[in-house]
Amino acid sequence: MRLVHAADLHLDSPLLGLSRLADSDLAATLRRATRRACENLVDLCVAERADALLLAGDVYDGNWRDYATGAFFVRQLSRLHDEGIPVFLINGNHDAESEITRSLRLPPNVHRLATDRPETVVLDEVGLAVHGQGFATRAVLENLVPAYPDRLPGLVNVGLLHTSVTGAEGHDSYAPCTPEDLERCRYEYFALGHVHDRRVVADGEHVAAFSGNLQGRHPREPGAKGATVVEVEPGGRAQLRHEVCDVARWTHIRLDVSGLGDADEVLDALDGRLRDVGLEAGSRPVAARVTLDGATAAAPALLDAEWLRAEIDIVAEKSGAVVETVRNRTRSPRAAAAQAAVDEELAGAVAAAAERLVADPSQVEAMVAPLEREVGRRLRGAGLDLRDHAGLAALARRAEEELRARLAGSG
Known part of the structure; x- marks a missing residue:
């Protein structure tokens, strides 16, 4: 069986940093990038003759009200319907607050899993059972995995989950769980979303992985982005292959x-x-x-x-x-020598404070709340979003670097 796993499409997400690009053609390409990456995902499913597409949350980007975004997504799902490819999706934290999510009619090949409890959908014709639960609200703080159902024998069992697992820098800690929690379900594969970097979190007999997002949206999402192609049979170990979808x-x-x-x-x-x-x-x-x-x-x-x-x-x-x-x-080499002489205890305190802020960007959000109220809209136009937790975590890191340099007398 061949499955395609993708997550965190963030369609029509307002990309950060475009105002700092001197090349207007590149800026225009990046503004269209999330849609074109989604089209590439559909092309991939068709080219691979996928038995199903798994979408692990955050198709949309928060409380985005432009229904043209939703209409575009429905057209892509309809292309898969015409090709006979079923789609399984769950709501992520951004989808949960999206008006588009609540109002759009989806094609009959699309199975949106429940948000109040784990749900199982079985496709007997391909031998596939998909288990999953989406987010009913933006902040789901409890571990959802213990309630996931037992695997169904004789089928390929796949879990869908939007989660931070044990935590990831720059990502809110939603639906936290451990790799061991995922493995205890004994599914052939767990398709995860929320973390935008591609990574495998369980690589034993029962594989669990983040596909990463389809398209990088700012400098903190560098490198190749795309989807994961999963080859798997009942009772077998899933084999993963990354395919690039970014433009x-x-x-x-x-x-x-x-x-x-x-x-x-x-x-x-x-x-x-x-x-x-x-x-x-x-x-x-x-x-x-x-x-x-x-x-x-x-x-x-x-x-x-x-x-x-x-x-x-x-x-x-x-x-x-x-x-x-x-x-x-x-x-200069002289300033570097001075930096090396900075009191180790003070440097350690600076590093520890930065770690606390990176682990909990809401603390930074509280600090900059007055700025957000006064000039937040203007700053977003310049590429700095004070509501973006990943960006706030990066600001904390930068503040640590600048403070250490000033302590050394080089800044």
């Missing part, structure tokens, strides 16, 4: 310039990294965030931010990339 790619190049002698060497090293990223992306456009870090004699020459950005744009253009942001954290 544009974000990357964050963190370049350690330690020991490089001058600005030309720094730019040459960056050129090599950007060329590698371009080769990996193929024909897809690339938006790059660049961070330069390390102790180098070139640090004084890199202090001119306008000159540095212009030079980096020229280097990026040669590899077909567009630069979103440049962060210069280089320092």
